[in-house]
Amino acid sequence: MTYSALLTDLYELTMLAGYHDQGMHQRPAAFDLFFRHNPFRGGYAVFAGLDTALSFLEELSFKSDELAYLDSLKIFKPAFLNYLSEFRFTGKVTAPPEGTVVFGGEPLLTVEGGLAEAQFVETALLNIINFQTLAATKAARIKIAAGAATVLEFGLRRAQGPDGGLSGARAAFIGGVRSTSNVLAGMRYGIPVRGTHAHSWIMAFPDELTAFRTYAKEFPDSCVLLIDTYDTLQSGLPNALIVARELKERGHDLAGVRIDSGDLAYLSRQVRAAFDEAGFPGVKIVASNELDEHVIESMRREGSRIDIYGVGTRLATCAGEGGGALGGVYKLVSMNGEAKLKLTSDVAKATLPDRKKVLRAIAPDGSFILDLIALQDEEVLPGTVVFDPANPVRHVRIPEQARLVDLRRMVMENGRRCLPTPDLESSADLASAQLQLLPEGCLRLVNPHIYKVSISAGVNTLRLKLMTRIQSKYRI
Structure with missing residues (x-):
């Protein structure tokens, strides 16, 4: 599906115009896309929407009728509109594979490039990743509840518009609901139709x-x-x-x-x-x-003796307590090689600065122990002390026997994919396998076990340093 470049909020364009006018648009920048809390008050989320997002980035350009519309708004200078006529995404994206089980606070996508291009794609990426990750997570919860029974997705008539119906069916497949009543989704994504x-x-x-x-x-x-x-x-x-x-x-x-x-x-x-x-x-x-x-x-x-559950409205609309929207955000973490931090009065909501990696500590039996957010070039070994991002006084030690695996990889460079795109079946298999490796209790629907996501000493030290500097500068 091709998305218009105008699938964006106006403030993305006004910021771009300002960056361009100030000569800032080509300064190197990095943004993290993440969500703060697991959806549905649950113990996990299933990452989805990456392939759709990468397609949007590869195809991004402003058509003549779109430029004419922007010109009609009478708020943009001719030089900026001329710049947009040749605008393309030429940056880099780091992300986990679709189907990866993820948690609140972890960077999902890191987008790097010139300030203008990395900033502009915020709205569309959030629109795509937020919904598909939410729908994949809802589908996983439903499939786990159904046990050995089959689940059929047929929420098209109640979905949030045609694209919601298509994206929802795609994401639901990744989450484990591997058939749909949506014929167009069947043709486009190869999902079995029932x-x-x-x-x-x-x-x-x-x-x-x-x-x-x-x-x-x-x-x-x-x-x-x-x-x-x-x-x-x-x-x-x-x-x-x-x-x-x-x-x-x-x-x-x-x-x-x-x-x-x-x-x-x-x-x-x-x-x-x-x-x-x-x-x-x-x-x-x-x-x-x-x-x-x-x-x-x-x-x-x-x-009950039910073999197949047909789930429509509440899957397609992601209904339920703690559902409705994922709440993903997109924050600047680095510009011109300098780490950036958004600071609020709530330390738990302060962003994690600079370019980072997400490591998963895995036990010898393959089960997941904890996730760790570390600086990109920081060395982290088993046995290292790691910190609670909401309360740095609390800390644990990564078990000596753990194996550390980087969850993310570069998936786009110079505006083009640099890895083959897995098929939906592989992504669904990945999600199914990873869900079974979570600690006991994470899959509970009510009061699930909270999987630990920690930050490294490097991230903790850098964040505290930047917080002190900002507090001193603004006297807060």
């Missing part, structure tokens, strides 16, 4: 049994019947059993039935028992209707 029929199909025929028979005739090898239009147990189930027998006589199998209302856990048990007793143990039970990770977990505790 679907049944609506209640209107049943209502369009003289009676429910005729509707079922007709659908089975049209799609004998992929027939899933919606059985709750009138009454799930008294009408839909008996009629579905009739059609299952008729399909069997013609050499086909009923694929499944879907329940979209009522007490899904109870109904699924009744439906399962009926099909098993009739000799159709292979018929899958699909459940839908305002599902999310909490509802699914509750139904499983009640002994």
Whole structure:
């Protein structure tokens, strides 16, 4: 998908105009993109949106009609508009692979380049990464709650516009929901597409049994019947059993039935028992209707017999406590080789200055111990003391037996990708594998274990030094 260069906030352009007018636009700068708190009050996030973001950067340019619109605003000088006519992103991006499990406070993307180009891409990158990471995380939570059952994404009709539907389906796949009802997402991203029929199909025929028979005739090898239009147990189930027998006589199998209302856990048990007793143990039970990770977990505790969960609204819109938006931010950390720090009255919200790396301490059994944010050229070894970024008085020591792995790599140089793009299947596999390596309790939906993200001695010392300098300069 191609995004317009005008997919930005006006202040990005006014800042660019000022930098250009002041001759500052080519000064080397670095920005970090990160979020402060894990979404959904959870124990982790799943990083997504990188491929989309890199495509935006590679294709970034101002078209003639876009320049004409900016000119019509009467706030930009001709020299600046001429500069924009040749504007391209030529910088560097460092990021983890999509599907990496990440945490609040960690730099996800670091964007380096001239001040103008690195600043300008802020809004679009936040738009892309914030939503896709949020949706991938929501999908991971839902898939974990579903256990061995399959989850189908079908939130397009409730998504935040067409791009939200496409980006949401893509991100959900990375998070573990590996099928969608969205046909365009299927074509564009190679995601398997699934679907049944609506209640209107049943209502369009003289009676429910005729509707079922007709659908089975049209799609004998992929027939899933919606059985709750009138009454799930008294009408839909008996009629579905009739059609299952008729399909069997013609050499086909009923694929499944879907329940979209009522007490899904109870109904699924009744439906399962009926099909098993009739000799159709292979018929899958699909459940839908305002599902999310909490509802699914509750139904499983009640002994539901659901094989496939169709999750729409609450996945596509990332609904839930602590959801709705990731809250990612984009902060200047270095300019002209000088570390930069944003300081607030809350030390926990002070940014981490300079160019950095994100290291993961991994135990001999492969499980994750903690993450560490260190200066780019700082040497960190197992056994090193590391600090709590919110309270530097608190510190721990990296275990001697740990192995340190850099989570990020350079993915773009000179405005072009410098690594092959993994397919979505690989990204989804990465997320699934990493989620299983988290410390016990991180996957809990309520009051999860808080995974430790620390800062190195170098970051801690530099931040305190810059904080003291700023406080002295501004007498705060």
